[in-house]
Amino acid sequence: MVGRLFGLAAVVLGLCACTVGARLAAPPNLYLDGTNYPSAAVPAALRTVRPEIFYITDRVAERADGAVTGYGRARSQAMAFGAATVQFGADDWADLVARTHVDRRGSISRLDLAGVNERVRFDAVPLPSRRADGALRVEAAAALSYDLGRLAFQAQMREQIARAGTGRVLVYAHGVSNDFGKSMTTLANLWHFAGRRSVPVAFSWPAGNGGPLGYFRDRASGDFSVYHAKEFLTMLAQMPEVEDIDIVAHSRGTDVMAQALRELIIYQRGRGVPPKIGLKTGTLILAAADLDTGILRQRLLSERFSEAFEQVNIYVNPDDRALRLSSFLTKSARVGALKQDDFTPQEVQRLAKQGLIHFIRVEGAGSADSHSYFRANPAVLSDIVLALRTRAFPGGTLRPLDQDADGIWVLQPNYPLERLPDLEFVTER
Numbered sequence: 001m002v003g004r005l006f007g008l009a010a011v012v013l014g015l016c017a018c019t020v021g022a023r024l025a026a027p028p029n030l031y032l033d034g035t036n037y038p039s040a041a042v043p044a045a046l047r048t049v050r051p052e053i054f055y056i057t058d059r060v061a062e063r064a065d066g067a068v069t070g071y072g073r074a075r076s077q078a079m080a081f082g083a084a085t086v087q088f089g090a091d092d093w094a095d096l097v098a099r100t101h102v103d104r105r106g107s108i109s110r111l112d113l114a115g116v117n118e119r120v121r122f123d124a125v126p127l128p129s130r131r132a133d134g135a136l137r138v139e140a141a142a143a144l145s146y147d148l149g150r151l152a153f154q155a156q157m158r159e160q161i162a163r164a165g166t167g168r169v170l171v172y173a174h175g176v177s178n179d180f181g182k183s184m185t186t187l188a189n190l191w192h193f194a195g196r197r198s199v200p201v202a203f204s205w206p207a208g209n210g211g212p213l214g215y216f217r218d219r220a221s222g223d224f225s226v227y228h229a230k231e232f233l234t235m236l237a238q239m240p241e242v243e244d245i246d247i248v249a250h251s252r253g254t255d256v257m258a259q260a261l262r263e264l265i266i267y268q269r270g271r272g273v274p275p276k277i278g279l280k281t282g283t284l285i286l287a288a289a290d291l292d293t294g295i296l297r298q299r300l301l302s303e304r305f306s307e308a309f310e311q312v313n314i315y316v317n318p319d320d321r322a323l324r325l326s327s328f329l330t331k332s333a334r335v336g337a338l339k340q341d342d343f344t345p346q347e348v349q350r351l352a353k354q355g356l357i358h359f360i361r362v363e364g365a366g367s368a369d370s371h372s373y374f375r376a377n378p379a380v381l382s383d384i385v386l387a388l389r390t391r392a393f394p395g396g397t398l399r400p401l402d403q404d405a406d407g408i409w410v411l412q413p414n415y416p417l418e419r420l421p422d423l424e425f426v427t428e429r
Contacts, residue, residue, distance in 0.1 A: 038195045039097045043165050046196045047093040050114060052083040053188050054160065056153075057204040058228045059180060061118065068118040071180040073208035075221055077124035079228050081153050085115040086188045111188060113181040119156055122149040125227070154239050160199045167243030168282070169236060170198040170388070173229070175251025175290065176218035179208045186375055190248060193385045198246065203229055205256055215329070222256045229260035237280045244282035244310075246388055250374055251322070251336070254289040262299055265308050275308035283387055287315045287374035289336040290326055296335050301347075306356040313387055313394070314338075315373075315380060315411075317362045322371035336371075358394050360401065360409040379411055 039047075058079050059071035068082070089110035090096035127142040138146075161167055172187040183204040191200035205225035209217035236242050249257040261281070268278035275281070299305070306312050316338040317323075323337035333339075338359065362373055362380055369376035374384060383399060392398035394409045401409045 037097070038197075042196045043163070045163050049088040049090045049092060049096050050085055051088075051188070051196075052085055052117075053184060053191060053200045053202070054081070054083050054156075055180075055184060055202045055204050056081045056228075056232050057180065057202075057206075058225055059204060059206045068116055070113075070116055071204065073179070073206050073221075075206045075224055079122040079231065080118050081120040081122075081156065082116060082118040084113060084117075084184045086185060087112045087114040088188075088192075111185050113184050120149055120152045122146065122153075150235050153235055157199065157236070157239060158241050161241045164197070164199050166197055166199070167241050168198040169242055169245045170194070170200045171203060171233075171245060171247045172200070173203045173205070173247070173249040173253030173257050174207065175253050175288070176207050176215055176222075180204050186250075189375060189381075190384070190388075193381065194388045197389070203232060203253075203256075205229075205253070207252070215326075219252060219255075222252050223259075225256055226259045226263075229256055230264055233260060233264060233279065237278065242280055245280050246282045246284075248285045248287070248374075248384065248388075249289075250287045251371065252290045254286045254336075255291055257284075258286075258291060258300065258305075261308065262303065262305060265303070265305060268308075276310075279308055281309050283391065284309045284312045285315070285384055285387065286312070287336070287380075287384070288317065288320055288323065288371050289314060289334070290323060291335040292330070293333045293335050293338070297347075301357075309356065310391060311387070311393060312357045313360060313384075314357065315360050315362055315384075317365050317370060317373060319365065320370050358409055359407075360394065360411050361404075363410060363412050383411060 056079055057071050058076050060074040060076045061068045061080060062070045062072050068080075071080075087110075088096055089112075123142065123146050127138045127146055129136045129138045129142075131137075157169075161169075170187075170191055172183065172190060174183040174186065178186075183202045187200050187202045191198065203225075205228075206221045207218045208214075209221070233245065236245055247257055247261075261279075261284075264279055265275040268275040271278070314335065316336055318337055318339050320334075320337040323334040327334050327337065338361075360383070362377065365373040365377050365380070373380050375381060383394075383401070386392060386399050390398045394401040395403060401411055403409050
């Protein structure tokens with residue numbers, strides 16, 4: 001019995017450590033032709049090596065001398081919105097642009113979290129309510145106080161939309177074993193590579209639990225955060241200034257976002273509004289999705305989940321070591337480690353006819369980045385950037401992917417990077 005418990009602990013520790021191991025490994029640079037990064041299109045206000053990016057979180061705040069300095073892994077019933085300053089490893093904007101134009105031998109810049117500024121704190125939920133006229137109604141004072149938080153959040157977002165000169169919002173949701181700083185620096189990479197033509201907001205949920213059961217605690221925290229994710233996306237969609245909301249989710253963050261989006265889609269249909277219109281959703285990217293394939297079929301495919309988006313790109317790696325462990329622990333196949341026989345050819349063909357859901361198989365993602373390849377593999381990162389920047393579907397000249405006989409797009413390790421935006425991968429401590 002002791003031996004079994006020890007073996008299980010080792011498996012779970014391996015799963016929890018998957019992102020940490022990838023974090024310590026030096027990722028490869030993107031090799032591009034040095035001409036395509038749209039530096040001239042970046043608004044003047046955003047041409048800095050110390051930009052502000054934004055977050056909304058239901059992690060418990062960490063404080064020093066009464067000021068918020070960061071957020072931990074414990075859960076909070078109250079959401080907080082704020083700005084985080086990140087520091088790229090360059091002297092000035094010109095230096096950063098110059099470093100972006102590198103070949104495979106170029107150096108890797110550093111990216112650090114330099115500061116946190118909490119700007120809005122919402123009231124804790126559930127709000128107090130009472131029964132009246134046969135229904136539960138939130139008390140008027142509590143409803144007003146919560147609405148003031150919503151209006152303050154929207155005022156902050158409105159200011160940033162004007163500053164960025166675009167109504168497009170880029171949302172990032174991280175996976176298990178990620179701390180607050182990691183979620184911010186990963187978002188900063190995605191936003192920078194995509195040309196800084198959006199307002200970047202991380203939905204940072206309370207992950208990062210350690211120990212043999214850390215993975216399961218993080219999974220439970222993801223379920224806890226679904227309500228707050230729904231509130232966040234709803235507040236964004238209600239703003240006239242917001243045009244499109246692109247979402248990139250990784251690992252267990254895909255489940256948090258998928259659950260929230262599914263419930264919002266049902267709500268929009270119930271009120272007679274096409275989900276794409278009501279939610280203002282653009283491109284959805286699910287990388288290394290820690291999602292049960294059966295649940296994907298029933299909840300997402302059967303309920304026409306994809307019609308709420310311009311396109312859904314699902315990156316899969318059959319050799320994903322972390323998702324193999326997740327499959328072992330949960331006794332169910334995971335979408336991000338999709339194998340050829342997990343979906344029938346007929347199912348894939350039906351998806352192809354819809355023209356919205358694209359399964360993209362990653363080839364050659366080594367053991368070090370078998371789960372974190374979306375930020376460590378130059379070909380995958382470049383394809384994600386192109387999907388966000390150009391809105392192109394796979395298979396064209398802008399996203400030159402091949403399609404196999406079963407309708408799965410294949411992203412080879414020799415992806416022709418010279419066609420891609422000129423960006424260097426920026427890593428963090």
